[in-house]
Amino acid sequence: MRSVFGPPAGDPPFAAWNAAVAAAAAAIGTRRFPDTLMAALRMLAPAQMMNGFFYTSDGRACDLYNEKLAADRALIVDGYLAGTFVLDPFHDAVMADGQARMIAMDECAPDGFTETEYYRLHYAATRIVDEVGFVIPLAEGCVGVLSLSRLAPAPPFTGAERDRLRAAAPVVCAFGHRHWFHAPSRMRAGTGLLTRIEDSRLTRREIEIVTLILKGHSTPSLAAVLGCAPNTVKVHRRRIYAKLGISSQTELFHLFWH
Structure with a gap:
């Protein structure tokens, strides 16, 4: 096995890949499945961590x-399930349509995502430098995402690695669907308690703006999403901070999730 700190030279030998996929298929429904799937995926793109969550139709x-x-x-699970999952770009991307596919973090994150408190506490603290996810439709209208992550000091996934993982997505999503399809009926414990941002001091429009700020949208991005001028966004932000008695985005984050 090549080191996870460097990409493989190229596509894995066809026979070896087939053997790895067969091993994963044979392990569906057993505790060995995640390990065999990870072994197959590491042939396409070395990674140090695989983990996953699923989201319910009622927002948990x-x-x-x-x-x-x-x-x-x-850091990576308990706080996430307690409510900060609503700030995860993967959450928004997965819930957009629930279609099986591969998604990449930098393709769905807002422009100011790396400057958010969520990024500092969830990504920087866990040393995740890159992440791709496989979207897996599940029972009861739920949708899962199985993430493959690179941790520092490893480099981000290369373009060729992403291409290989994207090409493998139909197999990964189909296997994941078979293995975890009934997870919603077995794993109701640990559901998130906070599924949306609420504060009686703020209007519905201001709540929308707070949510977008916490997700990592910059002022220009907010203006584009809201269909208003950047100066209008700044006015909204000042008014929101005044109502909440705060002066920074860090305080805004801790007001809702600390």
């Missing part, structure tokens, strides 16, 4: 697969 998050984390569970 649940644990799908987080048994072998390469990071602190309290």
Whole structure:
């Protein structure tokens, strides 16, 4: 097995890939499945961590697969399930249509995502430098996302690695669907308690703006999403901060999630 700190030279040998896929298929429905799937995916793109969550149709998050984390569970799972999942760009992308596919973090994150408190506490603290996810439709209208992550000091996934993972997505999503399809009926414990941002001091429009700010949208991005001028966004932000008695985005984050 090549080191996870460097990309493979190219596509894996066809026979070896077929053997790895066959092993994963044979393990569906057993505790060996995640490990065999990870072994197959590492042939396409070395990675240090695979974990997953699923989201319910009524706006909650649940644990799908987080048994072998390469990071602190309290950081990467407990706080996430407690409510911060609503700030995860993967959450928005997955819930947009629930279609099986591969998504990449930098393709769905807002322009100011790396400057958010959520990024600092969830990504920087766990040393995740890159992440791709496989969207997996599940029972009861739920949708899962199985993430493959690179941790520092490893480099981000290369374009060729992403291409290989995207090409494998139909197999990964189909296998994941078969293995975890009934997870919603077995894993209701640990659902998120906070599914949306609420504060009686703010109007519905201001709540929308707060949510977008916390997700990482910059002033220009907010203006584009809201269909208004950047100066109008600044006025809204000042008014929101005054109503809440705060002066920074860090305080805004901790007001809702600390």
